[in-house]
Amino acid sequence: MDNKQFFLQIHPHDNVLVALQDLPPGTEITFGDKQLRIISGVKAKHKFTMEALAAGADVRMYGVLVGKTNEALQQGETITTQNIHHAAATFTLGERKLAWRKPDVSAFDGQTFMGYHRSNGTVGTANYWLVIPLVFCENRNVLVMKRALEDRLGYGKRSRDYGPEVDQLIQLYRSGATVEGILNADIAASDAKGARQRLFEHVDGVKFLNHEMGCGGTRIDSDALCGLLAGYITHPNVAGATILSLGCQHAQASILREEIAKRDPQFDKPLHIFEQQLLGTESNLIQQALKHTFTGLIQINQLRREPAPLSKxxxxxxxxxxxxxxxxxxxxxxxxxxxxxxxxxxxxxxxxxxxxxxxxxxxxxxxxxxxxxxxxxxxxxxxxxxxxxxxxxxxxxxxxxxxxxxxxxxxxxxxxxxxxxxxxxxxxxxxxxxxxxxxxxxxxxxxxxxxxxxxxxxxxxxxxxxxxxxxxxxxxxxxxxxxxxxxxxxxxxxxxxxxxxxxxxxxxxxxxxxxxxxxxxxxxxxxxxxxxxxxxxxxxxxxxxxxxxxxxx
Known part of the structure; x- marks a missing residue:
């Protein structure tokens, strides 16, 4: 038997082997000077013992402790959640081990990628505009903007429309088909819908983010949310953002601005923040946000991909x-x-x-x-x-x-x-x-x-x-x-x-x-x-x- 085809020892110190394909009961294999017989069968991806193990013995893979046996195991026995349990080695501050063998990267020396260069020195692999709520109360308004903008600007995805399939199911139901008949019916697949042509050629998309945070939880969570959103706004793949705030929530716009400044002290991307409780009506909020988002897209559409080293x-x-x-x-x-x-x-x-x-x-x-x-x-x-x-x-x-x-x-x-x-x-x-x-x-x-x-x-x-x-x-x-x-x-x-x-x-x-x-x-x-x-x-x-x-x- 070609052992390499059927199993693998990952590390020389391991005492279990990985089955690379299903090994039925009774399979006999040779590993080094050991003759093993699979006891109960091992499915591909699972592990089996190289030697008999006593109860409480270490189970090692990748050269580290990965478990302890719950009972004595025979050689060639499959390890399971019933016969072993999780165990990991303790750790302490050790000596620095910083030597490493660098791979040969000569095939990539001097290569570049075409990216969007930002003023802070980072390079984006894409060019997006973000629309983000500071609090879950604004999720609906973000979705209103998405419905208004996404398809009309040409960012709707080419997707399959399952509506015609539903129409066929309705027709079957109205014609008196049984549940079994409906389940066994041959439903014709519909074609994918095409997206409109993109209006802004050099903008990869407007992304509308929703979340369930910003208020009602701990201040630690709302502050972390502001930090996370600041990471997205300052991200090299993002060229500008529209932020919708209710006004009274824990995640305040002032905290967001502080987090942005921590990440990019010279931040210069277009950023528009709208507070619903100040602007009043929904229509006023949405219209202001749409106008500034649209003009922001005009602005970032002037950007172009340029060569960048792979170090970026x-x-x-x-x-x-x-x-x-x-x-x-x-x-x-x-x-x-x-x-x-x-x-x-x-x-x-x-x-x-x-x-x-x-x-x-x-x-x-x-x-x-x-x-x-x-x-x-x-x-x-x-x-x-x-x-x-x-x-x-x-x-x-x-x-x-x-x-x-x-x-x-x-x-x-x-x-x-x-x-x-x-x-x-x-x-x-x-x-x-x-x-x-x-x-x-x-x-x-x-x-x-x-x-x-x-x-x-x-x-x-x-x-x-x-x-x-x-x-x-x-x-x-x-x-x-x-x-x-x-x-x-x-x-x-x-x-x-x-x-x-x-x-x-x-x-x-x-x-x-x-x-x-x-x-x-x-x-x-x-x-x-x-x-x-x-x-x-x-x-x-x-x-x-x-x-x-x-x-x-």
Whole structure:
């Protein structure tokens, strides 16, 4: 049997192997000088023991502790949520381990992307105008503006209209069809609707953000919201913004302006703030907002894409709907991309702190200095303690889908998720909702929740987000292109409408991690230049969820 085709040992110190395809009961394999016999069958992506383990024994993957056995396990036995539980090694302040092997980036030396240069030195991969409510009370008025502007300006997405399908169902019902008859009926698909021609050629869109915050919660949350919104307004992909305020809410316009000044002291983008309680009627508010938004669009339409070095890229690293292949295909490929971007002088953001549980020692040792390492350790301990106090520590992070596809403890999930960060030194550790665009690898404290974390990464400065998934998720962002990478070929083929790049070729032995990484970076350059549109952008997948600073895993 060709062992490489059927299973993998990720790290030499691991005592479990990963099944690369289904292994039925009784399968006999050879690993080094060991002869193993699969006891009860192992599904692809799941793990099985290399040797017999006593009750309470360590389970190791990626070279780190990922669990403890609940009972004695035989050699060749599948590990499950019943026979092991989450465990992670303790961590302390250690010696700096800053040496790393820079990847060969000669293929990208001197390359540029075509971006929008801002006065503060950042470069956008897109050119958007934002319409944002300071408080949930203004959500309706934002939607009124969206209905008035989006299609007429040519920013409505080409989408399939499911109305004709509903018409057919109505006709079946009126003709007396049974429930079974309706469910089995052959419904003809309708064509996609075309969008109007764009009025402003050099404006990529007007993005209308809604949220459920700004008042009624804690002042910490409303202040954080202002910081998050300031991150979007000052973002290099944004050229101007319209803000709708009620007037009496916690999230005051004055706080927003202070947060903008913290992030960009010389802020000079067009910014229009309208307070409904001062302007009076809805019609007065909407008309004023429409006029200033329209004239702002005229102004930013004068901007043009110009060449920019790859050092102006700020890449957000994200994963969601992860599976047992995430840590051995797509995530390591992103780690290689991360190291390449750092070697080229760019910035990378690794977030999702609940999914760094178990690899704290390695990451803290990679921090450039002791204060940075101590800050990371403090954030991790504080976050987990808050989760524990609320009855749900980091151990509760894996979702049912994660568990079903092989990620049965948080430490297993985390060890694979951390591979997205590559091997370079960590230059900064930033708490939410701060800016994390320092050259090199930045750690940003966010939840593991896909949308909350992506929302925060973009506010922190990411002008492109690379998002790996093993199960499939449509997550996108209003202002930053989100590139979806499949960990396995089956997913890539099953969900081509939301996946951009297949990393399953690594599992199949068709490409190396480095080859996939080069393919990803070339695609990123095209996306950053406006030459390619990721599926999330094509679908208008504008997910935006601010983090309430409570427990979110």
């Amino acid at each position: 890229l700020c890449i957000g690293l994200e994963c969601g709907g992860s599976d047992g292949f995430s840590g051995i295909s797509a995530n390591p490929a992103l780690g290689y991309v991360s190291d390449m971007v750092v070697a080229l002088g760019g910035s990378v953001i690794l977030s999702e702190f609940p999914e760094l549980c178990g690899v704290e020692q390695e990451l803290s040792d990679r921090c450039v200095d002791e204060p940075t390492a101590l800050y990371f350790m403090e954030l991790m301990k504080t976050y987990n303690a808050k989760a524990e106090a609320d009855g749900s520590g980091f151990y509760a992070n894996p979702s049912p889908g994660n568990i079903r596809d092989g990620l049965i403890t948080d430490a297993i999930k985390s060890a694979g998720a951390a591979k997205k960060g590559g091997t370079s030194p960590i230059t900064a550790v930033v708490d939410y909702p701060g800016i994390a665009n320092k050259p090199g690898l930045n750690l940003l404290c966010t939840p593991g929740n896909d949308v909350e974390s992506t929302t925060a990464e973009v506010a922190a400065g990411a002008n492109v987000v690379l998002f790996t998934t093993g199960l499939g998720t449509p997550t996108g962002n209003p202002i930053a292109p989100v590139v979806k990478l499949a960990t396995n070929t089956k997913l890539y083929e099953r969900m081509p409408d939301i996946i951009d790049i297949n990393c399953g070729t690594v599992i199949e032995g068709e490409e190396t991690i480095g080859q996939v990484a080069h393919r990803i970076l070339r695609y990123v350059i095209d996306v950053a230049s406006g030459l390619e549109q990721p599926k999330a952008v094509q679908l208008g997948q504008d997910d935006f969820i601010p983090w309430r600073r409570g427990v979110s895993l």
